[in-house]
Amino acid sequence: MSTLDRPNPSAQNRRRPTIREVAALAGVSLKTVSRVVNGEPAVSAKVRSRVLAAVDRLGYRPNLTASSLRRADGKSATIGVVLEDVGNPFSSTLHRSIEDVAGERGVLVLAASSDEDASREREIVSAFTSRRVDGLIIIPASHDHSYLLSERQAGTAIVFVDRPPAFLDADTVLTDNDLGVRRGIRHLIGHGHRRIGYIGDLLSISTAVMRYQGYLDELAAAGIAVDESIVRLDCRGIASAETAATELLSSKRPPTALFTGQNLITIGGFRALRKLGLHNRVALIGFDDFLLADLLEPAITVIAQDPAAIGRAAAEVLFRRLDGDHAPSAHHIVPSRLIARGSGEIRP
Amino acid sequence: MSTLDRPNPSAQNRRRPTIREVAALAGVSLKTVSRVVNGEPAVSAKVRSRVLAAVDRLGYRPNLTASSLRRADGKSATIGVVLEDVGNPFSSTLHRSIEDVAGERGVLVLAASSDEDASREREIVSAFTSRRVDGLIIIPASHDHSYLLSERQAGTAIVFVDRPPAFLDADTVLTDNDLGVRRGIRHLIGHGHRRIGYIGDLLSISTAVMRYQGYLDELAAAGIAVDESIVRLDCRGIASAETAATELLSSKRPPTALFTGQNLITIGGFRALRKLGLHNRVALIGFDDFLLADLLEPAITVIAQDPAAIGRAAAEVLFRRLDGDHAPSAHHIVPSRLIARGSGEIRP
DNA sequence: TTGTAAGTTGACAACGTTGTCTGTTTGGCG
DNA sequence: CGCCAAACAGACAACGTTGTCAACTTACAA
Structure with a gap:
């Protein structure tokens, strides 16, 4: 088959390399590559450098979705933020400060707009939890948050900002x-x-x-x-x-x-x-x-x-929960002036 | 062990139910539940309703990360957007219009801020691709985008907005x-x-x-x-x-x-x-x-x-690519006035 | 020389899901 | 009543990764 048969030969050729291919190239087992990639100690310097060379040559990038599926803690290193509208100044400033705190921990932020619509809020939360976010920061639009109970029991941290939740006891960060x-x-x-x-x-x-x-x-x-x-x-x-x-x-x-x-x-x-x-x-x-x-x-x-202080505080509370803080719900007030x-x- | 032993009994108890537990409760096989959840046709009405009841009772939510791992197309129904600053009006308006187009297709948006820093841009893209986003929309901060070549070859759609990419041929949506x-x-x-x-x-x-x-x-x-x-x-x-x-x-x-x-x-x-x-x-x-x-x-x-028109156009181009459009790179100009x-x- | 502990490495199963294939049931027709 | 196709259900492997555990190597002391 000549190259002319494919109009765009550069696209969608190569599958992404997996840990298995790296292992084959380096001449070691799957698990050894995993150890190197995750910085686990029990690998000799010689093997480590051989693996890293193979990683580099293949352009291997670990698949975080597969990894979080298998991992003991099941963490996805992703949080979800439900805003009123990612485009409005209050929401986007909040978003930015949450991103800053999350970024320090290598956590990414999914953001979506509820537009003050309760059912949209639920859809967004559902889309987030389907992707197994580790935590949720929510500007509530709905007036019944009991639907989040099962999420929290499954280990998802939840913080409400700007407005308190209804029918759910959770951390809040509000303005006075x-x-x-x-x-x-x-x-x-x-x-x-x-x-x-x-x-x-x-x-x-x-x-x-x-x-x-x-x-x-x-x-x-x-x-x-x-x-x-x-x-x-x-x-x-x-x-x-x-x-x-x-x-x-x-x-x-x-x-x-x-x-x-x-x-x-x-x-x-x-x-x-x-x-x-x-x-x-x-x-x-x-x-x-x-x-x-x-x-x-x-x-x-x-x-x-x-809003920046509110976002920062909310993100800090969230990560404290994710780090295992089980104290009763806290309610922060960020003063206006x-x-x-x-x-x-x-x-x- | 008395309940007093656990200070916060409501938190982190129940693991999230899996498809296996739904199958057990409904008295059917794994695969049948999968069929019902994904709306595949070959399931009798009786079995379907039995499965749905079990889904409902357990509060089962499909795990999209596991699903996309196994799926033939490998799609994560998530795209990544690299903005200059999610908090500034231009970026956040762009973000919002991208979200709107993505939302219609059940796709979620990961957003992050490069702050005009080239290395930050690369880190963000790397974090996105680790999570196997289906596509990327980028306001470039770096001046060499050849590093994205392997991503594109792996099937990730890429669109540049506001500024053209360097050393990479890709779709663009720019202002005049x-x-x-x-x-x-x-x-x-x-x-x-x-x-x-x-x-x-x-x-x-x-x-x-x-x-x-x-x-x-x-x-x-x-x-x-x-x-x-x-x-x-x-x-x-x-x-x-x-x-x-x-x-x-x-x-x-x-x-x-x-x-x-x-x-x-x-x-x-x-x-x-x-x-x-x-x-x-x-x-x-x-x-x-x-x-x-x-x-x-x-x-x-x-x-x-x-910016709203730019974002909309960019998202539409991106999804057209994801739908299999292999035409040569297109360059859209959104007029200013x-x-x-x-x-x-x-x-x- | 042998025993032992520490340091390395690998085989295998499992995470929760879907694709493939095979087997079973049902209903309609001759 | 028997046959066959269509409809339905399930067993199993696989996606890419990590946890567990066992096995191998080395170094050093007895």
């Missing part, structure tokens, strides 16, 4: 949502505001509920009655927040300050203020920092979360 | 970097500018070179001589770009317009303009769009790439 909001509201009150509007995220997201509760609590603590006409909950995304903010600000008795409960909602709120020309008259504090918040006009005061930049310091 | 920059420079010239400064990214990044070349070419086409005193190359990040821009703008003969060759460089350049109070006097066009560019004062005119918002329309 309620306290953060209260600090922001207190800041506004301290600058003389009494009519403070609130725009919040989907109420199916537990942090959205916690944040709104912080708003209610701080108003109550200050003896200010809640006026539901300047509250909009269950918003999603920039456009819907912009609409909500426009409504509040155009009402008969508009708020003198606005607290927005999430990233995109803050941007939507800011857009509305700009469009109405109120951006230097109505105060704005948003939950969650975002790139360029300091370059807007006015610069936006925010309650900043620290107020960054005053201008928009939150406007007086009524 | 040079044309995009030329369009931007032409836009500035059209608004009366003759002194256009340029601030570029690390020259080790091939797209940075291509973009700078676009700048040179368009100036040449317009008959404008290049003045190297208003060009700064090899910048990295916001701070270094801000310094560079400040230098250019404070020089004896400052530019009347600035072209910035990357995301963060644009932000750095904008910061410098703001600090010097020149943001409404000196024009600015940046390569790469970013969130909120439209809300700045002035809003930033950009040459926008389409100019979004005029104000900063690029300032006249000298």
Whole structure:
């Protein structure tokens, strides 16, 4: 057969070499190659170098899936991360810091987006466990995590971030949502505001509920009655927040300050203020920092979360579990902080 | 032994059930369970439902690593993506659109960050291939990809995005970097500018070179001589770009317009303009769009790439290869477009 | 010289699954 | 009733690796 018979002769020719072929070339047994590859001690220098030469010549790469199948601990050196959306800044920053901690231990990260869909969360977890990940880090979208019980019993470590799990006792790493909001509201009150509007995220997201509760609590603590006409909950995304903010600000008795409960909602709120020309008259504090918040006009005061710290903490807890820590579930709180930049310091 | 002997009785008790245990419970052979699980036809309805009941009762989840080891095609239903940084907007948007295409086919995505480090790129690829990913999508950091030859010969599909590979013939999906920059420079010239400064990214990044070349070419086409005193190359990040821009703008003969060759460089350049109070006097066009560019004062005119389209195209090419397409390497160009918002329309 | 321990090496089974092949049952038809 | 094809079920080997255990070599002391 001439080479012309195969249009692309370079592709898919050579199978990947196995440990068996390396052994044959080096003139030793399978097991000896395995020992060399895994750095086990009981191999003479002479044999070792012969094996390494064969490894090199064949371009042998160990097959980790076969290895983890056989290994006593069954570890795959892979963890799975369920994010809200791998493309959004909060999730991807979290992802990055998890990757950093995992990378130090030679562990790889599978990541997928639930898009706030409970059934998607389960599908992703199922795909992860089919591949026998050693651990899971989850931003929950579902509201019942009892389905994870069997996974944990099988030895998979599980850590929840950003939001607590439901019907499952597990490690968590959360932001101090309620306290953060209260600090922001207190800041506004301290600058003389009494009519403070609130725009919040989907109420199916537990942090959205916690944040709104912080708003209610701080108003109550200050003896200010809640006026539901300047509250909009269950918003999603920039456009819907912009609409909500426009409504509040155009009402008969508009708020003198606005607290927005999430990233995109803050941007939507800011857009509305700009469009109405109120951006230097109505105060704005948003939950969650975002790139360029300091370059807007006015610069936006925010309650900043620290997604990198959350991710790092979550990964550290996870690996501690994988190292055999069996202590009762721990609940970490990563503090948020107020960054005053201008928009939150406007007086009524 | 009393339960008190084990402090955490819920953890790590039950091993994961195997196909063998399902078979025993259902009273059939291994192979029959395998057939049911994989939806093969030759199983009677009665046996099938008996097996499914057993699967359900034991909470059996197939072990994909064992399965892919044995399977004829050896596919792991997993692909690896080497990004610059999973946390940056360009990379994570790319990641997300790849995930979407992969998800439709039940394929999971491993992602890792090279941080522009060639050796890190190789380590990541090695970790991916050890896990026998079916395909690789790579934003290259290294400048020699011949090491991937053996992977491809072993049947791994490989697609390069954002930048071309070196010393390896492979599919690519790129932005029209040079044309995009030329369009931007032409836009500035059209608004009366003759002194256009340029601030570029690390020259080790091939797209940075291509973009700078676009700048040179368009100036040449317009008959404008290049003045190297208003060009700064090899910048990295916001701070270094801000310094560079400040230098250019404070020089004896400052530019009347600035072209910035990357995301963060644009932000750095904008910061410098703001600090010097020149943001409404000196024009600015940046390569790469970013969130909120439209809300700045002035809003930033950009040459926008389409990372989601790039990711989608790359994933589609990859899966076409995995489906057996052996045609010669294809090179896709995803066009950029100019979004005029104000900063690029300032006249000298 | 022999015995013994330490240091090396290899044969074999097993991890959980699927491909192949063979054997058994069922149903329809003459 | 007998035959045959089609439908169904199972035994066994194999995927690439590591754990176990036994066997071989060497070096050194008795």
